[in-house]
Amino acid sequence: MASNYLSNSALKAINRIGDMMIPRNGEFPSFSEVGGIAYIDDLVSYAPPADIKDLNLLLTILAFMPNFVLRWLLNRMENSMESSGPLAPIFRMLDVGLRGLIFSCYYTEKIPASYTGKKPLDIIGFDLTRVED
Amino acid sequence: MYDYIIIGTGPSGGNIAHNLFKAGANILVLEAGKLMNKKTFPRTEADTSARLYWGGGIEFDTDAKMGFLRTRVVGGTSIVNQCLLDRFDDIAFNDWKAESGVNWFTNEQLAKHYDTVEHALALHTFTANEMNRNAQLFTQSCDKIGVKWGYLRKGQSDCAQERGNDCMACLGGCHRDSKQSSYAGYLRDDIAAGLNIQTETEVTQIVNNGNTVTLHALQQGKPLTFQAKNIVLAGGAFGTTKMLLQSGFKKQLPALGKNFSTHPQFMSFGLFNEEIHAYKGYFQTVASKDPNLRQKGYKLENVFAPPISAAMLFSRTGAYHQEIMRNYTRMTCIEVAVRDENAGEIKVDNKGKLTIDKPFTAQDRRRRDEGRELIANILTNEGAKKVYASPFSVGLHLMGGSVMGTDSAKSVVDPEFRVHGYKNMFVADSSIYPNAPGINPSLTIMALAQKLSDQLIGANHGI
Numbered sequence: 299m300a301s302n303y304l305s306n307s308a309l310k311a312i313n314r315i316g317d318m319m320i321p322r323n324g325e326f327p328s329f330s331e332v333g334g335i336a337y338i339d340d341l342v343s344y345a346p347p348a349d350i351k352d353l354n355l356l357l358t359i360l361a362f363m364p365n366f367v368l369r370w371l372l373n374r375m376e377n378s379m380e381s382s383g384p385l386a387p388i389f390r391m392l393d394v395g396l397r398g399l400i401f402s403c404y405y406t407e408k409i410p411a412s413y414t415g416k417k418p419l420d421i422i423g424f425d426l427t428r429v430e431d
Numbered sequence: 432m433y434d435y436i437i438i439g440t441g442p443s444g445g446n447i448a449h450n451l452f453k454a455g456a457n458i459l460v461l462e463a464g465k466l467m468n469k470k471t472f473p474r475t476e477a478d479t480s481a482r483l484y485w486g487g488g489i490e491f492d493t494d495a496k497m498g499f500l501r502t503r504v505v506g507g508t509s510i511v512n513q514c515l516l517d518r519f520d521d522i523a524f525n526d527w528k529a530e531s532g533v534n535w536f537t538n539e540q541l542a543k544h545y546d547t548v549e550h551a552l553a554l555h556t557f558t559a560n561e562m563n564r565n566a567q568l569f570t571q572s573c574d575k576i577g578v579k580w581g582y583l584r585k586g587q588s589d590c591a592q593e594r595g596n597d598c599m600a601c602l603g604g605c606h607r608d609s610k611q612s613s614y615a616g617y618l619r620d621d622i623a624a625g626l627n628i629q630t631e632t633e634v635t636q637i638v639n640n641g642n643t644v645t646l647h648a649l650q651q652g653k654p655l656t657f658q659a660k661n662i663v664l665a666g667g668a669f670g671t672t673k674m675l676l677q678s679g680f681k682k683q684l685p686a687l688g689k690n691f692s693t694h695p696q697f698m699s700f701g702l703f704n705e706e707i708h709a710y711k712g713y714f715q716t717v718a719s720k721d722p723n724l725r726q727k728g729y730k731l732e733n734v735f736a737p738p739i740s741a742a743m744l745f746s747r748t749g750a751y752h753q754e755i756m757r758n759y760t761r762m763t764c765i766e767v768a769v770r771d772e773n774a775g776e777i778k779v780d781n782k783g784k785l786t787i788d789k790p791f792t793a794q795d796r797r798r799r800d801e802g803r804e805l806i807a808n809i810l811t812n813e814g815a816k817k818v819y820a821s822p823f824s825v826g827l828h829l830m831g832g833s834v835m836g837t838d839s840a841k842s843v844v845d846p847e848f849r850v851h852g853y854k855n856m857f858v859a860d861s862s863i864y865p866n867a868p869g870i871n872p873s874l875t876i877m878a879l880a881q882k883l884s885d886q887l888i889g890a891n892h893g894i
């Protein structure tokens with residue numbers, strides 16, 4: 299797995315955070331098992347270069363955080379809608395940004411052939427019909 | 432030198448470009464987004480956010496509590512919208528008149544412009560047999576509780592429902608050209624007929640030279656300039672206001688950026704034992720149509736969200752998240768759309784980035800809470816085992832920032848659609864809305880654009 303936009307540490311961070319947000323549970327595979335991150339460039343390539351730079355920096359910092367710190371951070375993010383104070387908007391922004399990346403790579407039609415399990419969209423029963431003439 | 436340059440191609444710019452093109456005017460259309468069509472619109476939810484939306488999906492207020500959605504593509508936000516097209520009522524126009532001092536804000540004065548727009552587009556009012564299970568449960572419960580509801584009217588020509596098409600797919604652009612976006616409704620045929628349009632071209636600065644206007648733009652990063660005798664700004668509430676702010680017009684126009692409103696929406700999901708499949712078929716056919724709720728300042732919409740968006744509505748991850756997603760097909764959904772106060776302000780920081788202040792006022796909160804309580808009641812009465820209320824609010828109807836009014840100290844655009852003090856700069860998009868109407872804005876945006884088109888064509892003796 300490689301990206302033209304995100305560093306290897308950044309990709310590692312996404313997989314780690316992804317597995318914390320979506321662990322293997324019942325019929326749900328974990329985030330990293332599915333491997334939708336292989337198509338992350340399809341999403342990131344549309345962002346302005348300055349935003350990609352900021353994302354790389356942020357994810358690289360997160361990649362080097364120990365698990366317990368990362369879990370604390372995710373917890374702060376999860377509860378940020380109710381919190382106030384000068385840091386609350388930053389946690390809220392982080393929350394939406396990271397969840398956006400993770401969910402986009404998980405609830406997706408674009409999954410590598412190497413993953414042979416049931417796809418998350420099939421597990422939740424989402425089967426959109428497009429009638430095109 | 433063009434007679435008119437139109438900036439933006441949403442419901443406003445699309446309508447005006449179409450009318451001026453048909454009238455034979457010497458025009459150029461500039462659009463920051465790409466030209467896409469039914470074959471090239473994104474096919475996945477994630478690609479839709481990344482490719483079509485400004486901000487890669489969502490933009491936030493400074494407090495990061497509210498997200499705003501708008502798109503960057505030929506057709507503007509009408510490419511992704513639900514194309515529900517409603518005329519305003521007297522409540523909305525009376526409040527506009529009171530705020531702006533503009534006396535032609537009446538249904539009678541705008542009737543012929545509404546008529547023209549409605550005549551040009553294919554419109555469909557839903558019927559009982561087009562409701563999916565989500566809508567059936569909503570209406571049954573409303574009937575029991577005594578909330579009045581009605582069928583929605585949508586701009587669409589042929590959605591192939593009888594062949595099992597799911598309209599949720601058209602949130603990423605309609606792959607059938609059925610939805611009456613300003614692309615399908617106006618621009619597609621004009622472009623084929625030779626309309627002069629430059630895409631992926633973002634206007635960054637406007638210089639008014641008196642009798643002419645110079646526009647500085649970036650076309651795929653490359654700087655370009657354009658000259659016109661007149662310009663029409665149709666970049667939407669954020670786009671138009673941003674262009675004016677970064678061009679330094681705030682000095683003459685103190686109201687620039689102010690009076691922003693957005694009809695914040697809050698979704699609640701109800702969990703059922705039975706399979707609902709709320710995303711199937713026409714997924715939005717009915718809404719509350721209750722004078723009582725109208726007076727209270729909110730309405731209820733029977734909607735649903737595709738998987739990533741549904742997941743995004745709840746912060747909690749892990750098991751809680753998986754519980755919601757596991758039950759995706761057994762959920763119904765209702766949202767409250769608040770008729771909010773126009774207390775927001777659109778600004779541009781020193782790096783040229785938009786910043787949006789959107790205080791959620793005590794009145795807004797009261798309306799949201801009342802609406803949510805009613806939704807919980809409706810869902811429980813439907814038979815929901817559990818109700819999940821999302822804490823997030825999303826603004827889909829971005830309005831104001833360059834509002835219309837008679838007083839140049841309190842508004843940006845005069846009653847003849849001219850930026851105060853400039854005879855050759857016009858605006859007729861969602862940025863001129865004086866306050867939140869509490870009604871879907873697109874049809875009225877097009878009716879106002881039609882009025883401006885008629886004015887411009889008339890002033891130039893048919894052009």
Ligand SMILES: Cc1cc2nc3c(=O)[nH]c(=O)nc-3n(C[C@H](O)[C@H](O)[C@H](O)COP(=O)(O)OP(=O)(O)OC[C@H]3O[C@@H](n4cnc5c(N)ncnc54)[C@H](O)[C@@H]3O)c2cc1C
Pocket residue numbers: 438439440441442443444461462463464500501502503504505506507508509511512513514515516517632633634635665666667668669670671674827828829860861862871872873874876
């Ligand atoms: C998911 C969703 C569902 C919705 N559903 C409905 C509905 O059912 N009914 C309804 O009435 N409304 C609905 N809306 C809202 C409606 O789509 C908007 O209110 C409407 O499109 C605004 O029209 P506009 O012409 O003012 O701006 P827009 O449609 O936003 O168009 C502005 C255009 O200008 C371009 N632009 C901006 N800045 C520049 C620049 N500097 N240079 C060049 N180009 C620029 C943008 O790229 C864009 O294409 C919905 C919105 C969303 C997001």
